[in-house]
Amino acid sequence: QVHLVESGGGLVQAGGSLRLSCAASGRTFSSYVMGWFRQAPGKEREFVAAIRSDGVSIDYTDSVKGRFTISRDNAKNTVYLQMNSLKPEDTAVYYCAQRPGMVLTPIPRRYDYWGQGTQVTVSS
DSSP, X not given: OOEEXXXXXXXXXXXXXXXXXEEEEXXXXXXEEEEEEEEOTTSOOEEEEEEOTTSOXXXXXXXXXXXXXXXXXXXXXXXXXXXXXXOGGGOEEEEEEEEESSOOOOOGGGOOEEOOOEEEEEEO
């Protein structure tokens, strides 16, 4: 059974920073792509970032490029999302997700396991 547990969300002022973590268990973490998604109230879940198992291939949605950084520590079975220069429009529930293979994809249904989410609220 795969478990993904996010942490690190909270309330922050615009321009501030947060670091999200996602701890994984249940299968060989280093073999899977990890992704971060977010969902704001009334909106569809959207892709934020993804990282390949070796940490070399990374992708971001355009709205977070230059502000967010995804990374992973395979020894700790953990993926991170460092979020800087936060904006009110970044407010959402943030989810980590896992998918098999080597291909990065922004499509949520291509990920087979999800965490429960962590709330990020950015005040103006």
